[in-house]
Amino acid sequence: MRTGKSARASAPASIGNLAVGFDVLGLAFDAARDQVIARPSETPGVQLGRVSGLVDSLPGEVEHNCALAAARAVLDAAGAGFGVVLDVDKGVPLSAGMGGSAASAVAAAGAVNALLDTPFDLEPLLPLAMEGERVSADPPPWDNVMASLYGGLVLAARLDPPLIRPLPLPQGLSCLLWHPDRKVETQAARALLSDTVPLTTAVEHARNLAGFIAACHSGELELFASGLCDILIEPQRLPLLPELSALQEAALSAGALGCSFSGSGPSIFALMPDDRFDAVKAAMQVALNAADLTATAYTAPLVSQGLKVEVLP
Amino acid sequence: MRTGKSARASAPASIGNLAVGFDVLGLAFDAARDQVIARPSETPGVQLGRVSGLVDSLPGEVEHNCALAAARAVLDAAGAGFGVVLDVDKGVPLSAGMGGSAASAVAAAGAVNALLDTPFDLEPLLPLAMEGERVSADPPPWDNVMASLYGGLVLAARLDPPLIRPLPLPQGLSCLLWHPDRKVETQAARALLSDTVPLTTAVEHARNLAGFIAACHSGELELFASGLCDILIEPQRLPLLPELSALQEAALSAGALGCSFSGSGPSIFALMPDDRFDAVKAAMQVALNAADLTATAYTAPLVSQGLKVEVLP
DSSP states (O other): OOTTOEEEEEEEEEEESTTTOTTTEEEEEEEEEEEEEEEEESSSSEEEEEEEESOSOOOOSGGGOHHHHHHHHHHHHHTOSSEEEEEEEEOSOTTSSSOHHHHHHHHHHHHHHTTSSSOOOHHHHHHHHHHHHTTTSSSOOSHHHHHHHHOSEEEEEEETTEEEEEEOOOSSEEEEEEEESOOOOHHHHHHTSOSEEEHHHHHHHHHHHHHHHHHHHHOOHHHHHHHOOOSSSHHHHGGGOTTHHHHHHHHHHTTOSEEEESTTSSOEEEEEEGGGHHHHHHHHHHHHHHTTOOEEEEEEESSOOOOEEEEEO | OOTTOEEEEEEEEEEESTTTOTTTEEEEEEEEEEEEEEEEESSSSEEEEEEEESOSOOOOSGGGOHHHHHHHHHHHHHTOSSEEEEEEEEOSOTTSSSOHHHHHHHHHHHHHHTTSSSOOOHHHHHHHHHHHHTTTSSSOOSHHHHHHHHOSEEEEEEETTEEEEEEOOOSSEEEEEEEESOOOOHHHHHHTSOSEEEHHHHHHHHHHHHHHHHHHHHOOHHHHHHHOOOSSSHHHHGGGOTTHHHHHHHHHHTTOSEEEESTTSSOEEEEEEGGGHHHHHHHHHHHHHHTTOOEEEEEEESSOOOOEEEEEO
């Protein structure tokens, strides 16, 4: 414990799945960040301090609060002889499909980690942050947590033991995300999914992902766009937001390379060459108006930093 | 038609699926090649000439001969005003899971193509060679044909319209293939497959493929080995060769990065770092002996040329 010192950490929103990478890919989306200040306390365990930002209050119980749960996992793993009080500033909307719970978990894990005499590296910190994500979904999906922690595009190549790898991205791309005025709980979105899929769908899904990963490395946009779609999960979740089809058509017609749910929705992302950003945004706004759907637009560069940590005096 | 001239073409064996890439990946395997000499004829259509190599005879009907069917597809697509006689030299065993029918189809398509005034490029030649592969399986799988045509490791990123991309491979790897003394018909191997798979299997399969493709680009062998396995198809086809499990264990224990059926079997391939080749081969030979299975070993560099064409005077 660094006596008397506090730590401030922040972590970005993220786009889970990124259409073609259900439970496999996550893209950090630095249009919004959650921030956590961890202050050491003589009282063992974790306590919630000030809450600010998009919400006025958060649950104070560890089992219902992503930040507290992640913080406790870090303290326990380190065998820390002190407790922490966490101030949480929510910048990422909750239940939006923007990785809000993961951002809180990563920021809290990172802030508490900075108070340790021997902080964990990112790799061992990941499963501890996952314990925070477990509050919102059990078993917790990796995609948002790893993206929020590492930044950029991240692949979970293996879960046990974890094999997490950042991926390159073609240059000159922009990301647009619309957060419609709807809420979707991750658990409810999971419940929509069938336990089995046709073999042909599994093969075509894998084909799309293979092409997408190859395009991330080669930078070829035709290959990138060909792979950037979701035939596995999206059709099953369309009832959550039937308007998605019209929005996709608008986005792709205006030059987007792909458009789908962010995570389990209801937010929708589109990726496009920088010079198509304005056209795609305008076309999607027209489609939103036609569907009588109110939504907030966010944008951020594709290349971004994940966890940021600062030790306070 | 180049009056009086003939053309000789050859195409290599290939490893379909390459474990993790069912119907998506193919790896040319230049340990054996089929060769076709196409001689122009005043008689329209395609005729079988001399047959040599591993077999003494082949069916003379177009609908039962991969080489003739591919040749006819090329003549028809070109609107050629002449016929051809094909001499076929079989170097690739049939019904071995080594892409023998694809090698014949590609070699025949390539030889006839060379007789045209305006030959097709590789991309438009691919669907014509596929018409030869259709003789052995309908609908014809792409993996062997594209690998045999392009050489090296090849990804079918999209089927319609085709989007075929060569992939890089980590350096310093060797490939070993065992052809056991058994026969498996592609159609029979397909018939073993269930129409549906668990969603979790589809996701983990896609994850493996994503990691494998990333490793092909990055060269990281841990990632390569992690992805190079088949949880989608191999378990369903294990009854074709129950000995596979023991062979895999022997190969992986001796340092192989992956080991599975080549195509629909019964041949088995293993990839390994060059310096593990002898150890893997010895370990697999011990396992073959223990299983009382007779098999012929083949080896070839991973980087290889696909179709080779020579116009004869």
